[in-house]
Amino acid sequence: MTDAKNNVISPAQCRAGRALVRMNQQELAKAAEVSTKTVADFEREIERQLNVRTLRALRAALEAAGVEIIPENGGGEGVRLKKDLPQETDVI
Numbered sequence: 001m002t003d004a005k006n007n008v009i010s011p012a013q014c015r016a017g018r019a020l021v022r023m024n025q026q027e028l029a030k031a032a033e034v035s036t037k038t039v040a041d042f043e044r045e046i047e048r049q050l051n052v053r054t055l056r057a058l059r060a061a062l063e064a065a066g067v068e069i070i071p072e073n074g075g076g077e078g079v080r081l082k083k084d085l086p087q088e089t090d091v092i
Contacts, residue, residue: 008055009062009069010077011045017067017079031061 009017018028025043029036034054041048042058059069062079070078 008052009059011043013069013077013079014039014058014062015043017062017065017069020067020079020081021062021065023062023065028058028061031064032057034058 025039026036029039066082068080068082
């Protein structure tokens with residue numbers, strides 16, 4: 001059985017991911033179908049336990065926007081832009 005916390009995101013990854021794709025908290029909240037306060041509290045690391053479904057929704061929204069979430073792998077967690085992002089000229 002896999003850990004329920006697998007496939008989630010940290011507050012730092014959330015902030016950095018938004019910055020990479022120039023997404024504000026309101027846009028992420030809308031894409032993840034959560035409140036802006038939820039995003040703001042999570043990113044400020046307010047002592048509030050988010051459920052795994054919310055964490056996965058935040059991650060999925062950032063991934064859909066072109067962010068690749070890099071797990072802790074001995075070198076530290078992080079984010080980067082997906083390599084296969086469509087260029088502006090590729091969009092019809």
